[in-house]
Every structure is written in structure tokens, then in C-alpha cells.
Amino acid sequence: MxxxxxxxxxxxxxxxxxxxxxxxxxxxxxxxxxxxxxxxxxxxxxxxxxxxxxxxxxxxxxxxxxxxxxxxxxxxxxxxxxxxxxxxxxxxxxxxxxxxxxxxxxxxxxxxxxxxxxxxxxxxxxxxxxxxxxxxxxPKNRRTSSGLGARPNLTPRESEVLNLISQGLTTQQMANQLFVSVKAVEFHRSSLLMKFGVPNTALLIKTAMELHCID
Amino acid sequence: MxxxxxxxxxxxxxxxxxxxxxxxxxxxxxxxxxxxxxxxxxxxxxxxxxxxxxxxxxxxxxxxxxxxxxxxxxxxxxxxxxxxxxxxxxxxxxxxxxxxxxxxxxxxxxxxxxxxxxxxxxxxxxxxxxxxxxxxxxPKNRRTSSGLGARPNLTPRESEVLNLISQGLTTQQMANQLFVSVKAVEFHRSSLLMKFGVPNTALLIKTAMELHCID
DNA sequence: TGCAAATTTAGGGTTTACCCTATATATGGC
DNA sequence: GCCATATATAGGGTAAACCCTAAATTTGCA
Structure with a gap:
């Protein structure tokens, strides 16, 4: 039974x-x-x-x-x-x-x-x-996406981009500031969404703040 | 019967x-x-x-x-x-x-x-x-207590939308959940950006969390 | 009763975010 | 040298966010 x-x-x-x-x-x-x-x-x-x-x-x-x-x-x-x-x-x-x-x-x-x-x-x-x-x-799971609730391992660049996003910068503005292409910034942003297991930037910021990954 | x-x-x-x-x-x-x-x-x-x-x-x-x-x-x-x-x-x-x-x-x-x-x-x-x-x-009972710091006065609907945004929902998903049109949700989202004085959703979430307007 | 606030909806537009597949280089470890 | 990781870049898409004007409704309040 x-x-x-x-x-x-x-x-x-x-x-x-x-x-x-x-x-x-x-x-x-x-x-x-x-x-x-x-x-x-x-x-x-x-x-x-x-x-x-x-x-x-x-x-x-x-x-x-x-x-x-x-x-x-x-x-x-x-x-x-x-x-x-x-x-x-x-x-x-x-x-x-x-x-x-x-x-x-x-x-x-x-x-x-x-x-x-x-x-x-x-x-x-x-x-x-x-x-x-x-x-x-x-295919996404090939990358290091630790389960939710745990803080994912971020590369230096990813941390940088994450903080710039949280400051309200657009992808274009970040590209200018980091002296890289828009596509490069898009890649890091996408990696962040994957690693945190979230569907969009709004939840990314909330989750990252709760995990103290920002500032 | x-x-x-x-x-x-x-x-x-x-x-x-x-x-x-x-x-x-x-x-x-x-x-x-x-x-x-x-x-x-x-x-x-x-x-x-x-x-x-x-x-x-x-x-x-x-x-x-x-x-x-x-x-x-x-x-x-x-x-x-x-x-x-x-x-x-x-x-x-x-x-x-x-x-x-x-x-x-x-x-x-x-x-x-x-x-x-x-x-x-x-x-x-x-x-x-x-x-x-x-x-x-x-409407008499509707206003959120203004209270501390730079926290803006949010209408009930705005608070609702803000929390849904912070949960990662898209405008379309919020419209479905609140049983209103996409345009209505867009309006509230826009009002939130204005009231918080931020250019986009990412900074909205960060600011709102810092002011404890979420959860 | 007229006013103001809040909410809803509409049409049309531009920009940004987000997703896919690829490629290329530099670095460091085994 | 081989391999994994991090980084950077491209092209071509779809979806979503964001902005503007405009108007209707309800409700409480003066």
C-alpha cells in the first residue's frame, strides 16, 4: 500500500x-x-x-x-x-x-x-x-547552474555585468563601459539567467539580491 | 432537487x-x-x-x-x-x-x-x-502608508504588479493572472518606473527591494 | 455636483531583452 | 599537446519592455 x-x-x-x-x-x-x-x-x-x-x-x-x-x-x-x-x-x-x-x-x-x-x-x-x-x-545544463537557493559560481566578468545590470544600465551602455561588443554583454547576461535559473532580468535581480550577490 | x-x-x-x-x-x-x-x-x-x-x-x-x-x-x-x-x-x-x-x-x-x-x-x-x-x-482604505524615506505612495494595484514583476512574471502573464488587459499592466508598470524614478525594471526591483516595497 | 484619483483600455511606435547557432582566442591544468 | 573554462564576437530571429497620446469608468471627497 x-x-x-x-x-x-x-x-x-x-x-x-x-x-x-x-x-x-x-x-x-x-x-x-x-x-x-x-x-x-x-x-x-x-x-x-x-x-x-x-x-x-x-x-x-x-x-x-x-x-x-x-x-x-x-x-x-x-x-x-x-x-x-x-x-x-x-x-x-x-x-x-x-x-x-x-x-x-x-x-x-x-x-x-x-x-x-x-x-x-x-x-x-x-x-x-x-x-x-x-x-x-x-543543453543549458551543460553550464554550471547550481540549484536554486545556492549561490552560483560567477566568473569575474559575470559579476561585473550583474552589478551593472542592477544599476539600471542597458546592454548597450554596459558594452560601452566595458569596451566590448553588445553581443559579449548579451552572452554574460544570458549566462547569469542560466546560472541563477531565472527567466528574466527582474527575477535575476531579486534572486541575486537575496543571495547577496550584488554589492 | x-x-x-x-x-x-x-x-x-x-x-x-x-x-x-x-x-x-x-x-x-x-x-x-x-x-x-x-x-x-x-x-x-x-x-x-x-x-x-x-x-x-x-x-x-x-x-x-x-x-x-x-x-x-x-x-x-x-x-x-x-x-x-x-x-x-x-x-x-x-x-x-x-x-x-x-x-x-x-x-x-x-x-x-x-x-x-x-x-x-x-x-x-x-x-x-x-x-x-x-x-x-x-479607495479610502487603499493608500499604502507613505511612511519612510523616498518610498513612493503605491496604489494597491501598483503594489500587486510590483510583486508579480519581482516574481519573474511577464506583462502577459500578469494580465492573465489579474484578469486585465496587457495595456493595463503596462500602465501600472510604467507608473512604477515613474514613481521610483528609474529607467527600467532591473533598477526598479533593486530600488524597491532596498526600500522594502517587495514581499 | 463637479473634481481628482485610480483603474482600465486602445492604437501605434521604438528599443531592449532574450534565444539560437556558430566561431575564435587566451588561459591554465593535466 | 590536449582539454576545459572564460571571454569575445557574429547573424538572425522572436518576444517583451518601454513610450506616447487619448479616453472611459468608478469612487470618494469637497
């Missing part, structure tokens, strides 16, 4: 998942948690095999942080991320946080049960759509 | 709502619709008393429009808006579009059943939280 914990503050959702699972003989819902605290408290006990975790979009930091905490603290427990959004960068970040599966909230009963079974048996579950997005990301 | 139509393209949600309703003797789920077209087709027939409508219907981008269509075309049929968002302006607009009730997706079984019963009997149903949001939305 696979014991599942549902972590979602939306009651309708928890009901829905539970309803979908109820037909299965090998899977049972062991716990429903509506808060982060209750999740951590319940996991401190034993007996949870799989966590169905809602990564709610407006509060990304919370969901991702909890995902990371669970996979680090309880490596045996598998996390399946649940979300309404098929945003590419979000999927990548969730996987980096250690999630073994990713499901959209319009998933079917069949897919849900299969995903739980799959991750329980030490495998990853991602459907074709999700896999496509992840595969497109593989 | 109150006959309910569930309009939501998220399978888990439909299951959840159906599960919550299944215990009731006076309410039954008459139809589940995953597309806008199926909703209109089903309503063209008779026998639907209440529509549980997911406002964040992705396929139209305009759950509000569907809400308006239903309440105009079938005045007898009551619409209860279902959403994950407790956005004040959205609630007001939904009400204006003719919805008789507004429920967040973390609603309880008791509340859901009570809401259906209430609107079926020609009344409106809004819980305390929603009512509070509607009352607090008056």
Missing part, C-alpha cells in the same frame, strides 16, 4: 484528488495538509511514501521551498508537483528542487495513479508535454 | 466539487463541462438551476464574459463564481457580471452546499472574507 500525503490549501482540490485515488487498491491517502507547517509535522513521523504538493503560482517561493525541504530532509519520500501552470521555467525549477513528478491540475485519474506508482518505484514521472520542455533545457 | 452544472476544465476540481456535493440529498451534479462550448450547449437545454463557474477558464481567458452571457441569457440560472483568487477588483467585477455567489477553491463542503442552496433561493451568497474584501476595497 502506497501512502500518499496531499499538500494543498484548496479544499476542493484535496477532495478531488482523494476522490480520484479512492478507486485504487494499492494507494491510499494517509494525510491531507492545508498548511506548510502541518506538512513538515506530519513528515516528521513515518509512513508517507509520496507527497502530492501544490506549487501555487502566486506563492512560488513557498511551494518550491517546501519541495526542496522535503526532498532534502526525507530523501525516501517522493514529491509530485501539482500545478495549474505549464510554465516552462517553473517546471525546470521544480525539477531542480527534487520533485520526481509534475502534473497539471487537469490531469486524469489514470495519469495521477500512474504517476504515484511510478515515483514510488524510484522512477520519475513526466508526461510527454513536460518531458519536451525538460529536454529542451538539457 | 437542485441541479448543478460544473464548468471547469480542471478534472481534479470537478471531481472535488462532485465529491463534496455527493453527500447532499437536495443537490445533484447534472453536468460537468470542460469547455465553454459544452456549457452553452448544455444550458440551451433545460433543467440547470445553478452553475459553478471557474472564472479562470483558460480556454476563453474570459470567464467573466461567460458569466455575463449566462446571467443575461438564462436569468433563472444562478451563477456561483469559483476561483483561487481573492482579488478585490475581480470579485467586484464578477458580481457586476451577475454572479450570485463567489467562492474560493479552498471552500468547505458546508459552505459550498450552503452557497448553492442560498443562490437557488434567489439570494446572494458571499462569505465574511469576501464581504470584507469588498468593503476594504473602497
Amino acid at each position: 502506497i501512502r500518499v500525503l496531499i499538500a494543498d490549501d484548496h479544499n476542493v482540490f484535496v477532495e478531488g484528488i482523494e476522490s480520484l485515488i479512492s478507486g485504487s487498491a494499492e494507494i491510499q491517502v494517509a494525510e491531507r495538509c492545508y498548511t506548510v507547517q502541518s506538512v513538515t509535522e506530519r513528515l516528521a513521523q513515518t509512513g508517507i511514501d509520496v507527497v502530492l504538493l501544490d506549487i501555487s503560482f502566486p506563492q512560488i517561493e513557498d511551494g518550491l521551498g517546501l519541495c526542496e525541504f522535503i526532498t532534502r530532509t526525507y530523501p525516501v519520500t517522493k514529491v509530485i508537483a501539482l500545478t495549474m501552470h505549464d510554465d516552462a521555467s517553473l517546471i525546470k525549477r521544480v525539477v531542480k528542487k527534487g520533485a520526481k513528478g509534475y502534473l497539471l491540475k487537469n490531469t486524469t485519474k489514470t495519469e495521477l495513479l500512474q504517476a504515484i506508482q511510478t515515483v514510488y518505484h524510484e522512477k520519475q514521472y513526466f508526461n510527454e508535454t513536460i518531458m519536451q520542455i525538460l529536454l529542451d533545457d538539457s | 437542485i441541479r448543478v452544472l460544473i464548468a471547469d476544465d480542471h478534472n481534479v476540481f470537478v471531481e472535488g466539487i462532485e465529491s463534496l456535493i455527493s453527500g447532499s440529498a437536495e443537490i445533484q451534479v447534472a453536468e460537468r463541462c470542460y469547455t465553454v462550448q459544452s456549457v452553452t450547449e448544455r444550458l440551451a437545454q433545460t433543467g440547470i438551476d445553478v452553475v459553478l463557474l471557474d472564472i479562470s477558464f483558460p480556454q476563453i481567458e474570459d470567464g467573466l464574459g461567460l458569466c455575463e452571457f449566462i446571467t443575461r441569457t438564462y436569468p433563472v440560472t444562478k451563477v456561483i463564481a469559483l476561483t483561487m483568487h481573492d482579488d478585490a477588483s475581480l470579485i467586484k467585477r464578477v458580481v457586476k457580471k451577475g454572479a450570485k455567489g463567489y467562492l474560493l477553491k479552498n471552500t468547505t463542503k458546508t459552505e459550498l452546499l450552503q452557497a448553492i442552496q442560498t443562490v437557488y433561493h434567489e439570494k446572494q451568497y458571499f462569505n465574511e472574507t469576501i464581504m470584507q474584501i469588498l468593503l476594504d476595497d473602497s
Whole structure:
């Protein structure tokens, strides 16, 4: 029997998942948690095999942080991320946080049960759509992109560019100041986005400031 | 017997709502619709008393429009808006579009059943939280406390947009999430740049974080 | 009741950001 | 010498950000 914990503050959702699972003989819902605290408290006990975790979009930091905490603290427990959004960068970040599966909230009963079974048996579950997005990301991973939450290793040039970006300079202005081409600056900016695992400059600045990589 | 139509393209949600309703003797789920077209087709027939409508219907981008269509075309049929968002302006607009009730997706079984019963009997149903949001939305209570240093006075909408920017969302994504046009978001973004006196988003995020206007 | 603030939307435009594939050089380690 | 890294550069794209003018709505307030 696979014991599942549902972590979602939306009651309708928890009901829905539970309803979908109820037909299965090998899977049972062991716990429903509506808060982060209750999740951590319940996991401190034993007996949870799989966590169905809602990564709610407006509060990304919370969901991702909890995902990371669970996979680090309880490596045996598998996390399946649940979300309404098929945003590419979000999927990548969730996987980096250690999630073994990713499901959209319009998933079917069949897919849900299969995903739980799959991750329980030490495998990853991602459907074709999700896999496509992840595969497109593989060339990027050649570069040193440490997981989110950790400060990436920046080259001297990258640090320089990062600080200039945070001062509000455009790529053209940075190129002038550094006596290099616009293309060179674009390359470093792109490297920064990759290393920090963020989709755009706005989140780059916020993340870099939180990690004290600026000034 | 109150006959309910569930309009939501998220399978888990439909299951959840159906599960919550299944215990009731006076309410039954008459139809589940995953597309806008199926909703209109089903309503063209008779026998639907209440529509549980997911406002964040992705396929139209305009759950509000569907809400308006239903309440105009079938005045007898009551619409209860279902959403994950407790956005004040959205609630007001939904009400204006003719919805008789507004429920967040973390609603309880008791509340859901009570809401259906209430609107079926020609009344409106809004819980305390929603009512509070509607009352607090008056412009009187809207201003952010100016307080310290060079921190500009931001309108509620501006604060909202600022935080979404800092989370890495694009203008298009924010427009979707806030249920407004891209032009509206562009306006608020532009207002933020002006109020903070910065030339671009990168410096906006840095400045706003230093002034603790984010989070 | 008229005014001001806040919010929304529109059309049209320019600039910048961002992504892809490639190539080239210099450096330092094995 | 070979290899990995850092750096710089190019061309050709798409998407997003940014700027301007203009107007409609709602709401609270004087």
C-alpha cells in the first residue's frame, strides 16, 4: 500500500484528488495538509511514501521551498508537483528542487495513479508535454547552474555585468563601459539567467539580491 | 432537487466539487463541462438551476464574459463564481457580471452546499472574507502608508504588479493572472518606473527591494 | 455636483531583452 | 599537446519592455 500525503490549501482540490485515488487498491491517502507547517509535522513521523504538493503560482517561493525541504530532509519520500501552470521555467525549477513528478491540475485519474506508482518505484514521472520542455533545457545544463537557493559560481566578468545590470544600465551602455561588443554583454547576461535559473532580468535581480550577490 | 452544472476544465476540481456535493440529498451534479462550448450547449437545454463557474477558464481567458452571457441569457440560472483568487477588483467585477455567489477553491463542503442552496433561493451568497474584501476595497482604505524615506505612495494595484514583476512574471502573464488587459499592466508598470524614478525594471526591483516595497 | 484619483483600455511606435547557432582566442591544468 | 573554462564576437530571429497620446469608468471627497 502506497501512502500518499496531499499538500494543498484548496479544499476542493484535496477532495478531488482523494476522490480520484479512492478507486485504487494499492494507494491510499494517509494525510491531507492545508498548511506548510502541518506538512513538515506530519513528515516528521513515518509512513508517507509520496507527497502530492501544490506549487501555487502566486506563492512560488513557498511551494518550491517546501519541495526542496522535503526532498532534502526525507530523501525516501517522493514529491509530485501539482500545478495549474505549464510554465516552462517553473517546471525546470521544480525539477531542480527534487520533485520526481509534475502534473497539471487537469490531469486524469489514470495519469495521477500512474504517476504515484511510478515515483514510488524510484522512477520519475513526466508526461510527454513536460518531458519536451525538460529536454529542451538539457543543453543549458551543460553550464554550471547550481540549484536554486545556492549561490552560483560567477566568473569575474559575470559579476561585473550583474552589478551593472542592477544599476539600471542597458546592454548597450554596459558594452560601452566595458569596451566590448553588445553581443559579449548579451552572452554574460544570458549566462547569469542560466546560472541563477531565472527567466528574466527582474527575477535575476531579486534572486541575486537575496543571495547577496550584488554589492 | 437542485441541479448543478460544473464548468471547469480542471478534472481534479470537478471531481472535488462532485465529491463534496455527493453527500447532499437536495443537490445533484447534472453536468460537468470542460469547455465553454459544452456549457452553452448544455444550458440551451433545460433543467440547470445553478452553475459553478471557474472564472479562470483558460480556454476563453474570459470567464467573466461567460458569466455575463449566462446571467443575461438564462436569468433563472444562478451563477456561483469559483476561483483561487481573492482579488478585490475581480470579485467586484464578477458580481457586476451577475454572479450570485463567489467562492474560493479552498471552500468547505458546508459552505459550498450552503452557497448553492442560498443562490437557488434567489439570494446572494458571499462569505465574511469576501464581504470584507469588498468593503476594504473602497479607495479610502487603499493608500499604502507613505511612511519612510523616498518610498513612493503605491496604489494597491501598483503594489500587486510590483510583486508579480519581482516574481519573474511577464506583462502577459500578469494580465492573465489579474484578469486585465496587457495595456493595463503596462500602465501600472510604467507608473512604477515613474514613481521610483528609474529607467527600467532591473533598477526598479533593486530600488524597491532596498526600500522594502517587495514581499 | 463637479473634481481628482485610480483603474482600465486602445492604437501605434521604438528599443531592449532574450534565444539560437556558430566561431575564435587566451588561459591554465593535466 | 590536449582539454576545459572564460571571454569575445557574429547573424538572425522572436518576444517583451518601454513610450506616447487619448479616453472611459468608478469612487470618494469637497
